[in-house]
Amino acid sequence: MKPRALSERHLGWLLCAPAVAAMLLVTAWPILYACWLSLFHYDLRFPEQRAFVGLANYLSVLGSGIWWQSLLNTLIVTAGSVTVELVLGLALALVMHRAVFGRRSVRAAILVPYGIITVVAALAWKFAFDPTTGFVNALLGLEQPWLTDRWSAFFVIILTEIWKTTPFMALLLLAGLTLVPGDLLLAARVDGANALQRFTRITLPLMKPAILVALLFRTLDAFRIFDTVYVQTRGAHATESVSIVGYNTLITRLNLGLGSAVSVLVFMGVLIIALVFIKGFGVSMTRGDEG
Amino acid sequence: MAEIVLEHVGKRFPDGTQAVTDADFTVRNGEFFILVGPSGCGKSTLLNLIVGLEEITAGRIMLNGRVINDLDPRDRNMAMVFQSYAIYPHMTVRENLAFPLKLAKISADERARRVAEAAAVLELDGLLDRKPRSLSGGQRQRVAMGRAIVRRPEVFLLDEPLSNLDARLRVQMRAEIARLQKRLGATMVYVTHDQTEALTLGDRIAVMRAGVVQQIGDPRDLYQQPRNLFVAGFIGSPPMNFLPAQLEGKRLRLPMLELELPESHLERLRGPAARLIAGIRPEDFAPLGQDEPPAAGFPGFQARTEVVEWLGAEQYAHVGIENRMAGEFPAVIDDGVKDAAGSGSGRIVVRLAPDCRVGEDETLALRIDTAKLHLFDPRTGERLAPG
Amino acid sequence: MTATGMKQNTMERVFLSCGVVIVVIYALFPVVWILSLSLKRSADLNDNRLFPGTISLEHYRAIFADIQFPAALWNSLGIASIATSLAVLLAMFAAYAIVRLRFPGKRWILGGALSIAMFPPIAIIGPLFNVWRSVGLFDTWPGLILPYMSFTLPLAIWTLTAFFREIPWDLDRAARVDGATAFQAFRHVMAPLAAPGVFTTAILVFIFAWNDFLLATALTSTNNARTVPAAIAFFTGSSRFELPTGSIAAASVVVTLPIVVMVLVFQRRIVAGLTAGAVKG
Numbered sequence: 001m002k003p004r005a006l007s008e009r010h011l012g013w014l015l016c017a018p019a020v021a022a023m024l025l026v027t028a029w030p031i032l033y034a035c036w037l038s039l040f041h042y043d044l045r046f047p048e049q050r051a052f053v054g055l056a057n058y059l060s061v062l063g064s065g066i067w068w069q070s071l072l073n074t075l076i077v078t079a080g081s082v083t084v085e086l087v088l089g090l091a092l093a094l095v096m097h098r099a100v101f102g103r104r105s106v107r108a109a110i111l112v113p114y115g116i117i118t119v120v121a122a123l124a125w126k127f128a129f130d131p132t133t134g135f136v137n138a139l140l141g142l143e144q145p146w147l148t149d150r151w152s153a154f155f156v157i158i159l160t161e162i163w164k165t166t167p168f169m170a171l172l173l174l175a176g177l178t179l180v181p182g183d184l185l186l187a188a189r190v191d192g193a194n195a196l197q198r199f200t201r202i203t204l205p206l207m208k209p210a211i212l213v214a215l216l217f218r219t220l221d222a223f224r225i226f227d228t229v230y231v232q233t234r235g236a237h238a239t240e241s242v243s244i245v246g247y248n249t250l251i252t253r254l255n256l257g258l259g260s261a262v263s264v265l266v267f268m269g270v271l272i273i274a275l276v277f278i279k280g281f282g283v284s285m286t287r288g289d290e291g
Numbered sequence: 292m293a294e295i296v297l298e299h300v301g302k303r304f305p306d307g308t309q310a311v312t313d314a315d316f317t318v319r320n321g322e323f324f325i326l327v328g329p330s331g332c333g334k335s336t337l338l339n340l341i342v343g344l345e346e347i348t349a350g351r352i353m354l355n356g357r358v359i360n361d362l363d364p365r366d367r368n369m370a371m372v373f374q375s376y377a378i379y380p381h382m383t384v385r386e387n388l389a390f391p392l393k394l395a396k397i398s399a400d401e402r403a404r405r406v407a408e409a410a411a412v413l414e415l416d417g418l419l420d421r422k423p424r425s426l427s428g429g430q431r432q433r434v435a436m437g438r439a440i441v442r443r444p445e446v447f448l449l450d451e452p453l454s455n456l457d458a459r460l461r462v463q464m465r466a467e468i469a470r471l472q473k474r475l476g477a478t479m480v481y482v483t484h485d486q487t488e489a490l491t492l493g494d495r496i497a498v499m500r501a502g503v504v505q506q507i508g509d510p511r512d513l514y515q516q517p518r519n520l521f522v523a524g525f526i527g528s529p530p531m532n533f534l535p536a537q538l539e540g541k542r543l544r545l546p547m548l549e550l551e552l553p554e555s556h557l558e559r560l561r562g563p564a565a566r567l568i569a570g571i572r573p574e575d576f577a578p579l580g581q582d583e584p585p586a587a588g589f590p591g592f593q594a595r596t597e598v599v600e601w602l603g604a605e606q607y608a609h610v611g612i613e614n615r616m617a618g619e620f621p622a623v624i625d626d627g628v629k630d631a632a633g634s635g636s637g638r639i640v641v642r643l644a645p646d647c648r649v650g651e652d653e654t655l656a657l658r659i660d661t662a663k664l665h666l667f668d669p670r671t672g673e674r675l676a677p678g
Numbered sequence: 679m680t681a682t683g684m685k686q687n688t689m690e691r692v693f694l695s696c697g698v699v700i701v702v703i704y705a706l707f708p709v710v711w712i713l714s715l716s717l718k719r720s721a722d723l724n725d726n727r728l729f730p731g732t733i734s735l736e737h738y739r740a741i742f743a744d745i746q747f748p749a750a751l752w753n754s755l756g757i758a759s760i761a762t763s764l765a766v767l768l769a770m771f772a773a774y775a776i777v778r779l780r781f782p783g784k785r786w787i788l789g790g791a792l793s794i795a796m797f798p799p800i801a802i803i804g805p806l807f808n809v810w811r812s813v814g815l816f817d818t819w820p821g822l823i824l825p826y827m828s829f830t831l832p833l834a835i836w837t838l839t840a841f842f843r844e845i846p847w848d849l850d851r852a853a854r855v856d857g858a859t860a861f862q863a864f865r866h867v868m869a870p871l872a873a874p875g876v877f878t879t880a881i882l883v884f885i886f887a888w889n890d891f892l893l894a895t896a897l898t899s900t901n902n903a904r905t906v907p908a909a910i911a912f913f914t915g916s917s918r919f920e921l922p923t924g925s926i927a928a929a930s931v932v933v934t935l936p937i938v939v940m941v942l943v944f945q946r947r948i949v950a951g952l953t954a955g956a957v958k959g
Contacts, residue, residue, distance in 0.1 A: 011779060014775075015771040019768040022827055095698065104945070106702065117889050128708075217795075230895075231911055251807065264801065266800050267797075344851050391856035
């Protein structure tokens with residue numbers, strides 16, 4: 001091979017190296033370290049008592065009611081928010097796609113939830129539902145202690161998540177929507193299909209890849225939920241998510257061993273979800289690149 | 292003065308693809324030289340080798356006697372017009388035209404002069420302050436040409452500059468380019484896949500296929516004396532008709548008739564009985580008059596018209612002929628001698644006078660001009676006759 | 679006529695216009711609510727009304743009187759900006775290589791970046807917490823800049839790759855034939871064309887870094903490096919008995935309004951960036 005060709009390969013690797021190194025450094029290495037830590041009994045309050053305990057931490061976590069409850073909570077929040085977001089996001093995408101008047105206003109408006117800090121959004125909704133300062137109870141004439149009761153707290157949490165991330169979902173779906181060739185819909189119309197039929201038989205199937213990608217990202221995001229739950233309930237009243245459990249164990253109780261076990265389990269949960277989507281639903285992750 | 296010499300030039304890509312093999316020819320000073328061939332034949336790669344955007348892996352390229360293999364494109368004093376025009380979208384037309392001059396550090400006055408000159412030649416005067424996105428295809432094409440002209444290079448290289456234009460504009464711009472080349476007296480190397488452009492524009496043409504130059508010659512040479520099946524089938528529209536043929540001594544058997552071969556054809560033909568491919572161009576058929584006896588050298592046959600195309604100044608009939616041979620018809624070649632044995636249809640295209648009224652599904656009596664019959668070796672594709 | 683060329687009847691147009699109005703209300707509602715909270719007098723905070731009866735700026739004064747909030751603002755600004763610059767820089771090189779050069783492993787890099795985007799941060803705060811404490815990066819700017827940079831790289835790489843793919847690279851070849859050196863081609867042709875994409879990517883990355891809460895909470899403890907999201911969540915009121923609602927609301931407004939303005943001004947770019955990454959991939 002001539003020198004110039006070789007250097008194209010080398011140049012390619014060289015240019016990618018810093019980015020790859022940075023990404024690996026902060027993910028690959030720590031996760032391995034976490035796996036390592038999880039095999040130890042390691043409480044930072046009593047660092048001298050550090051000892052190798054094998055899989056004892058995992059057994060402890062998996063035998064703990066708190067873990068399973070938090071897993072359930074996380075799944076409830078995930079399922080609740082993702083399904084509603086999908087429907088709302090689709091509706092929003094359709095509005096953005098077809099609206100002529102106010103297109104710019106809509107586009108600008110939906111970016112606000114995207115740009116707002118999650119913590120701020122969570123606080124805003126927390127205050128709205130707060131029995132003392134909020135207006136919801138007053139408006140609806142209720143006495144509901146929203147955030148101190150498990151299921152109503154879920155409602156608020158899910159509502160906040162939906163509010164914040166539906167726009168992003170809508171944008172992803174909008175991108176998929178624009179890929180549906182207008183010609184196909186015109187042809188279908190000539191063939192006699194009404195609007196609903198055109199939507200369900202042509203648009204939706206053609207959007208399937210985009211929908212799956214959007215679902216994958218949002219499901220993973222929802223599974224990792226932390227900010228909203230922390231701010232609104234701190235995980236109290238049996239509303240903990242798995243990330244909250246991890247945080248509490250690691251940072252609040254300084255138990256690195258147990259906390260790392262929780263972290264690793266959360267990581268595996270994410271992996272499983274990703275695999276289910278990629279293998280099970282055939283989400284196409286690689287898009288054509290010339291090698 | 293710009294003469295380009297290619298000596299056994301080859302290009303092999305890192306992944307092993309041999310894009311160009313042993314290209315060896317000279318582009319003379321002031322010549323309009325065409326590289327023509329189907330997609331993927333290596334003509335664009337060859338152009339890139341000449342301008343220096345790709346590196347040569349074999350052979351040498353010389354400009355006016357100087358080897359330029361290792362020269363950067365900017366040092367070769369050549370201008371290129373890309374198929375996509377490649378005009379800078381963030382600059383106005385004026386800035387586009389002036390860009391190469393700025394890079395060459397030419398003074399502002401001189402720049403302005405040359406830009407005005409090029410704009411006048413290409414009728415871009417009113418568009419100088421517009422941005423490319425507001426221009427039509429034809430206008431953008433002229434901006435691309437203008438950017439090449441201002442540099443006053445020794446060589447112009449054009450990579451399918453007309454393929455993105457609509458048919459009418461293409462014909463118009465073809466003439467413009469021809470006029471421009473004569474006016475500037477520049478050496479031009481022009482790449483196209485359209486054989487019509489090649490024939491109308493070129494002083495000399497190189498036909499390429501799969502990285503190998505098949506034949507170089509002026510338009511007449513290529514048309515009348517094609518070196519092989521590929522060139523014969525590629526040049527000329529509608530393409531040459533190919534028929535299986537059986538040579539027995541001095542007689543040639545074709546699917547619809549038998550004929551006696553003239554001496555001019557027999558020089559290179561060997562062997563008592565040989566399987567060949569015969570090629571006849573549509574214009575080398577003629578209708579046989581009612582009571583006309585076939586003349587020697589103009590054997591006749593019957594054919595059934597299937598589709599008739601009347602174009603005003605010309606008329607073509609697609610006719611079916613009877614096949615008295617046990618063989619199959621060669622397909623219209625664009626890809627390989629092997630196809631010569633393959634599945635063509637028993638149809639040929641003949642040219643008729645435009646005022647000859649002929650309908651579909653009629654029987655025509657036709658005769659062929661034996662002297663214009665080409666014979667090809669089915670294995671190598673090489674033309675064997677006329678000698 | 680819409681983009682698909684289909685005619686809209688009046689019914690549909692009314693429906694869509696209503697939709698637009700609803701969407702705008704939906705999006706801006708919490709912002710308006712927080713704004714209203716921040717402008718209510720302390721005494722009125724419990725009046726359960728949507729809009730303030732009387733307007734008061736006391737909360738704004740309060741948050742700037744204490745060092746906690748301004749310090750957090752400064753930390754957020756600095757950390758997010760630096761992390762963004764680094765991420766965009768590294769991503770630019772990688773994206774250029776991926777789009778322009780031929781080399782094996784491209785798909786792995788893009789796929790790997792995607793995996794990082796799916797990563798749960800909770801999985802790494804343990805190790806980071808421990809290591810940062812030993813090497814002295816706990817509660818420091820670099821302590822946050824490094825993980826932010828890494829976590830935003832996937833977004834930056836995917837977005838920049840999508841943008842760079844849109845640039846006709848023929849222009850680079852044309853410039854070289856026109857007589858430009860590699861640097862001149864870059865400066866006069868490629869850089870101006872790449873600039874909008876880089877700018878948009880920077881915006882997206884900045885929003886991402888600005889927003890983080892988990893890492894900020896886990897890896898900081900004082901005003902040295904505590905960023906706005908972490909600070910707001912831990913706001914204490916002026917007395918132990920008073921809810922810090924007003925201060926929190928005021929701080930939230932201060933932190934949100936610039937984002938709202940930025941989003942309004944650059945909305946076309948941002949949407950292009952988000953959808954480019956999704957569509958062209």
